[in-house]
Structures are given as structure tokens and as C-alpha cells.
Amino acid sequence: MSNKYAIVLAAGKGTRMKSKLYKVLHPVCGKPMVQHVVDHVKSVGVHTVVTVVGHGAELVKTQLGENSEYALQAEQLGTAHAVIQAAPLLKDKEGTTLVICGDTPLITPETIQALFEEHERLQAKATILTAHLEDSTGYGRIIRSIDGSVQRIVEHKDATPDELTIQEINTGTYCFDNKALFEVLNDVNNDNSQGEYYLPDVIELLKAKDETVAAYKTSNFDETLGVNDRYALSFAETLMRKEINKxxxxxxxxxxxxxxxxxxxxxxxxxxxxxxxxxxxxxxxxxxxxxxxxxxxxxxxxxxxxxxxxxxxxxxxxxxxxxxxxxxxxxxxxxxxxxxxxxxxxxxxxxxxxxxxxxxxxxxxxxxxxxxxxxxxxxxxxxxxxxxxxxxxxxxxxxxxxxxxxxxxxxxxxxxxxxxxxxxxxxxxxxxxxxxxxxxxxxxxxxxxxxx
Structure with a gap:
């Protein structure tokens, strides 16, 4: 298996938490969310972890210490913009890069490892972690080709009635061929209503170059949960506590x-x-x-x-x-x-x-x-x-x-x-x-x- 790298997205303040404490530092079962993510990533043998920080940067650095290197996203302009901040540390390296959000504390090392393995087995340039969700309202849908490869990701607001019936969703966690990722990131534009640079656009750019884009579907949607408010924080605590006790x-x-x-x-x-x-x-x-x-x-x-x-x-x-x-x-x-x-x-x-x-x-x-x-x-x-x-x-x-x-x-x-x-x-x-x-x-x- 090739060298493994990881980019942990942890720059957002998390305004929906309505808290003085930055979102990724809120604890789940006694440990900050971002620490869960970094610990799980490192447990599967990732060579270098780069945490993209912004709001509360020094506090996040204090929490993670030497477990990570850091890139600063001074202005939050979207997920693709966040990833490109890690370019000085990673862009010239050969290997596979995991991109994962720092507010997903429930994701397991087993799922991360399976995502890496599927990516390398298919020799894909990008592999999306997906999940099945009965009510997929609000999530990007995975459109697959006949051979099972990913054709595109369609956002909920852009989906046709038929596409809205699809229950395989994008979780926001990806594996990329590292060099291919940084080669196309500069081509991502912000021509959208939010004026931000979105990481899923990389998928379309890779497909336009006839590169292989794959998907690995986890059997447990709950572990892909992103925590954005106190209700979701409580839900994550309940789920993790249940697994720990079990x-x-x-x-x-x-x-x-x-x-x-x-x-x-x-x-x-x-x-x-x-x-x-x-x-x-x-x-x-x-x-x-x-x-x-x-x-x-x-x-x-x-x-x-x-x-x-x-x-x-x-x-x-x-x-x-x-x-x-x-x-x-x-x-x-x-x-x-x-x-x-x-x-x-x-x-x-x-x-x-x-x-x-x-x-x-x-x-x-x-x-x-x-x-x-x-x-x-x-x-x-x-x-x-x-x-x-x-x-x-x-x-x-x-x-x-x-x-x-x-x-x-x-x-x-x-x-x-x-x-x-x-x-x-x-x-x-x-x-x-x-x-x-x-x-x-x-x-x-x-x-x-x-x-x-």
C-alpha cells in the first residue's frame, strides 16, 4: 500500500453550536471531536496528518500537539479552499490522501482503512465514502455508471425527481491520489450562490479527465454523522457511549x-x-x-x-x-x-x-x-x-x-x-x-x- 496522508478540516467556528468553544473542540465521551478523528486516522498508519485550522487555531493546536501538522485557512471560503491550504505540506508527495472533517467523531478506524483499501484496489484517482440513507433529504446523491464507478455527485437542490429517489449519499469523506488532487484543486471555481470553493467539484474535474472515481459504501450511516449543533452533539454522545459500553x-x-x-x-x-x-x-x-x-x-x-x-x-x-x-x-x-x-x-x-x-x-x-x-x-x-x-x-x-x-x-x-x-x-x-x-x-x- 502506498504512503497515506490525511487532511483534517477543522477551520470552521461552528456558529450553530452557539458556543464560545470552537466546534471541533466540543467533547464526545470526554474527548474533543477533532481528537477522535486524528486518533482514528493515525491508528490506520497515516504517515502525515495535516489539520486545517482557522477559528480557534491555537486552541486546536494545543489540543492536538505533535499528533498533527497544521495549515491555516484564515478566511473560510469552502472545503476545496481549505484543502488547498495544505498544498505546501503535501502537493509533491506520492501516495493517497484522506480528506475528512474534524466534526465526524464517530467514524471508525475500520471504515477509514476499508476506504483506503477500496481506493487502492480500484486504482482510483478519487474514492468517496458513501452511505445508505432512507431519507436522504439535503444530501448529495451518488450517481453511478453501469460499471459501478461514480459518474457524478448531484446536490439535493439540483437533483431531478428520479435522482431524488437515490438513497446512496455523499458523506463528505474522500480518498484521493495526492498528486491528482492538488493538480485539479486550482481549477475549482466559486461560481455558486455561496461564492465558495467546494471539494465535490474535484470529482467532476477528475471525471472530465477520464480518471477513475470510485465509491465505498459503509454499512453504518451513523458513523458518518457530522456534528453541527448541540442536538447532534448529544446524538453523537449517545451513539458513541453505546458502542464504548458494548x-x-x-x-x-x-x-x-x-x-x-x-x-x-x-x-x-x-x-x-x-x-x-x-x-x-x-x-x-x-x-x-x-x-x-x-x-x-x-x-x-x-x-x-x-x-x-x-x-x-x-x-x-x-x-x-x-x-x-x-x-x-x-x-x-x-x-x-x-x-x-x-x-x-x-x-x-x-x-x-x-x-x-x-x-x-x-x-x-x-x-x-x-x-x-x-x-x-x-x-x-x-x-x-x-x-x-x-x-x-x-x-x-x-x-x-x-x-x-x-x-x-x-x-x-x-x-x-x-x-x-x-x-x-x-x-x-x-x-x-x-x-x-x-x-x-x-x-x-x-x-x-x-x-x-
């Missing part, structure tokens, strides 16, 4: 209620894990095997080990080990690392902390900017006091320490291994090994106080 269930994950379970496209989940209703897993999260997640749990960009339970809790940018329990109603904030067989209970908050194996904070505690060793018990209502109003400081709690309830550990401070902190203590100095630290006033009773 993939995980077929791989051995139990999802109690798929309609109320939200999983990002990049999440990895091990077999025999159970997801309860209200579970939301976003970003590049990894969930191990035999876990129980939910109900009503949010996990973002986190790694969860095997046989771990997270119930009615929030986990952000953290790592949790095996056989650990979190929740209900815990908040695991970024940069938390929990070891194996750790217990984080109800109304416990952690942030930038490591917990050694077998340690626990069962309820109503805040542990931030801390290192907690193995076998540590942190009693109810205990706090690592890490902030003096200007700077954050670190607390170190070594192995097998017992922290009594309602204790304050004023950082920076170290509690050495095997020590006990008496309930209600405020610790400001280092506690030696195997010691009992008591830092509270002795009880004083004022007898008869209320009679005076």
Missing part, C-alpha cells in the same frame, strides 16, 4: 445500567469488574479486574488496581492499588497514591499524599501533602495542617503509627514509626519512635460554675 461488556465487564454509565473512549477496564449506575469514568483511566465501581462515582485520569472497591466517591488524577476500598463519599484529589489493602472511608479527603499498604483513614479526615507509611491508622476527624496561609508543608507519618481521633498534625512534622498520638492532640514537634505523644491541656473541672 465493547467493555463484550470484554467481560458488567455494566448494571448502560444508560446511566459514562466511560471515556480511552478508558481501559479489566474483566469481572462491575460498574453500578451513575458511574462516570473520564480521560485515560485504567481500571483493573474484579473491581466494584459505583454507584455514583466519578473517576478522572486515574489508575485503579485489581479487586478494589470505590463507592459513591470522586477520584481525580490518582493511583489506587489492589484490594483497596474507597468511600462512600470520599474525595481522592490529584497526586494521591494509595497502596494495597488501604481503607479510605466516608468523608475523607486526600490530596498529594501517599498511603502505604494496609493503612487506613476510615472517616472524617483531611490528609494533604503527606507521606503515610504502612499499617497506619488515622482516627476520625484528624487533619494534616499543611497550609500557613502562604506556603504548603509536608507531614510524614511512618509505619505502624496510631493517630487518635481529632488530632492536628501541624506541618512540617514527622511522626516516627510505632508511635501513638493521643486523641485530641495538636502535634507541632517530631514524635520519636515507639512514643506516646499527648499535646492537650489537662482537664480542669470548675465545680459549681453555673451557680455563681
Amino acid at each position: 465493547k467493555h461488556m463484550l470484554n467481560g465487564v458488567t455494566i448494571i445500567d448502560p444508560l446511566s454509565t459514562y466511560i471515556s473512549a480511552d478508558t481501559v477496564i479489566g474483566s469481572d469488574t462491575i460498574l453500578y449506575p451513575g458511574t462516570m469514568i473520564y480521560g485515560n483511566s485504567i481500571i483493573g479486574s474484579d473491581c466494584t465501581i459505583g454507584p455514583n462515582t466519578e473517576i478522572i485520569d486515574s489508575e485503579i488496581g485489581n479487586e478494589t472497591s470505590i463507592k459513591q466517591s470522586v477520584v481525580h488524577e490518582s493511583k489506587i492499588g489492589d484490594s483497596t476500598t474507597v468511600g462512600p463519599f470520599a474525595h481522592i484529589r490529584p497526586a494521591t497514591t494509595l497502596g494495597n489493602e488501604v481503607r479510605i472511608g466516608n468523608f475523607v479527603e486526600t490530596k498529594k499524599v501517599t498511603f502505604g499498604n494496609g493503612s487506613k483513614a476510615s472517616h472524617l479526615s483531611y490528609i494533604g501533602d503527606a507521606e503515610v507509611g504502612q499499617g497506619v491508622n488515622i482516627g476520625c476527624g484528624s487533619i494534616t495542617v499543611n497550609y500557613d496561609g502562604k506556603n504548603k508543608f509536608k507531614t510524614i507519618i511512618e509505619d505502624n503509627v496510631f493517630v487518635g481521633c481529632n488530632s492536628n498534625l501541624i506541618a512540617p512534622v514527622t511522626v516516627k514509626k510505632g508511635s501513638y498520638i493521643a486523641a485530641g492532640s495538636t502535634i507541632t514537634d517530631e514524635v520519636p519512635e515507639d512514643s506516646l505523644a499527648i499535646a492537650r491541656a489537662r482537664q480542669v473541672n470548675k465545680e459549681g460554675y453555673y451557680k455563681n
Whole structure:
């Protein structure tokens, strides 16, 4: 197979979205639409991706980073005009170029690969991705010759009554012989009501040169959906979520209620894990095997080990080990690392902390900017006091320490291994090994106080 290139059209603002966020950056299942498209394109071995940017160019570049090269369409004058902006990067290359819109997040790598293969099998100069649609109102119709090649594309407004009955439509995704594409692009004119340069006109120009134009029909119209407004965005989210959930269930994950379970496209989940209703897993999260997640749990960009339970809790940018329990109603904030067989209970908050194996904070505690060793018990209502109003400081709690309830550990401070902190203590100095630290006033009773 020849070299593969791709041009992703992502210059439009998307006024129908009625949003400050540029259209292609709107997320579907936790990932911007244009990122879905670029990821799918690259997964089939495309050598060079050129994203045509315009509105929101810098934001699109920030999102895609080094996954793409870029061409600027400063003024949006149509799809052919957009493609020609990539000429400085591609026009002299030998190979096949895919042209695809950045607002088609549902298209699959399998369909993209099949389009490339059909194009090269037929040695066509252009191959159109088409689909069958019962109600094809508004779409360009594919007019085929007797031999099955494409004769032309006729737009809905220009179609005859007979042509309007055709249900094979143009999806707006194409493969081209790269050099043939750029040779005819300059011949496209804007003699139309919109005064724009349209990419489908390339098809007629190639046919006029007696070049072969083919079509590959996908069996699933839904994956060709272009998202132009919030309603279509919601529809795309629903379709993608259904496919994501189906993939995980077929791989051995139990999802109690798929309609109320939200999983990002990049999440990895091990077999025999159970997801309860209200579970939301976003970003590049990894969930191990035999876990129980939910109900009503949010996990973002986190790694969860095997046989771990997270119930009615929030986990952000953290790592949790095996056989650990979190929740209900815990908040695991970024940069938390929990070891194996750790217990984080109800109304416990952690942030930038490591917990050694077998340690626990069962309820109503805040542990931030801390290192907690193995076998540590942190009693109810205990706090690592890490902030003096200007700077954050670190607390170190070594192995097998017992922290009594309602204790304050004023950082920076170290509690050495095997020590006990008496309930209600405020610790400001280092506690030696195997010691009992008591830092509270002795009880004083004022007898008869209320009679005076």
C-alpha cells in the first residue's frame, strides 16, 4: 500500500453550536471531536496528518500537539479552499490522501482503512465514502455508471425527481491520489450562490479527465454523522457511549445500567469488574479486574488496581492499588497514591499524599501533602495542617503509627514509626519512635460554675 496522508478540516467556528468553544473542540465521551478523528486516522498508519485550522487555531493546536501538522485557512471560503491550504505540506508527495472533517467523531478506524483499501484496489484517482440513507433529504446523491464507478455527485437542490429517489449519499469523506488532487484543486471555481470553493467539484474535474472515481459504501450511516449543533452533539454522545459500553461488556465487564454509565473512549477496564449506575469514568483511566465501581462515582485520569472497591466517591488524577476500598463519599484529589489493602472511608479527603499498604483513614479526615507509611491508622476527624496561609508543608507519618481521633498534625512534622498520638492532640514537634505523644491541656473541672 502506498504512503497515506490525511487532511483534517477543522477551520470552521461552528456558529450553530452557539458556543464560545470552537466546534471541533466540543467533547464526545470526554474527548474533543477533532481528537477522535486524528486518533482514528493515525491508528490506520497515516504517515502525515495535516489539520486545517482557522477559528480557534491555537486552541486546536494545543489540543492536538505533535499528533498533527497544521495549515491555516484564515478566511473560510469552502472545503476545496481549505484543502488547498495544505498544498505546501503535501502537493509533491506520492501516495493517497484522506480528506475528512474534524466534526465526524464517530467514524471508525475500520471504515477509514476499508476506504483506503477500496481506493487502492480500484486504482482510483478519487474514492468517496458513501452511505445508505432512507431519507436522504439535503444530501448529495451518488450517481453511478453501469460499471459501478461514480459518474457524478448531484446536490439535493439540483437533483431531478428520479435522482431524488437515490438513497446512496455523499458523506463528505474522500480518498484521493495526492498528486491528482492538488493538480485539479486550482481549477475549482466559486461560481455558486455561496461564492465558495467546494471539494465535490474535484470529482467532476477528475471525471472530465477520464480518471477513475470510485465509491465505498459503509454499512453504518451513523458513523458518518457530522456534528453541527448541540442536538447532534448529544446524538453523537449517545451513539458513541453505546458502542464504548458494548465493547467493555463484550470484554467481560458488567455494566448494571448502560444508560446511566459514562466511560471515556480511552478508558481501559479489566474483566469481572462491575460498574453500578451513575458511574462516570473520564480521560485515560485504567481500571483493573474484579473491581466494584459505583454507584455514583466519578473517576478522572486515574489508575485503579485489581479487586478494589470505590463507592459513591470522586477520584481525580490518582493511583489506587489492589484490594483497596474507597468511600462512600470520599474525595481522592490529584497526586494521591494509595497502596494495597488501604481503607479510605466516608468523608475523607486526600490530596498529594501517599498511603502505604494496609493503612487506613476510615472517616472524617483531611490528609494533604503527606507521606503515610504502612499499617497506619488515622482516627476520625484528624487533619494534616499543611497550609500557613502562604506556603504548603509536608507531614510524614511512618509505619505502624496510631493517630487518635481529632488530632492536628501541624506541618512540617514527622511522626516516627510505632508511635501513638493521643486523641485530641495538636502535634507541632517530631514524635520519636515507639512514643506516646499527648499535646492537650489537662482537664480542669470548675465545680459549681453555673451557680455563681
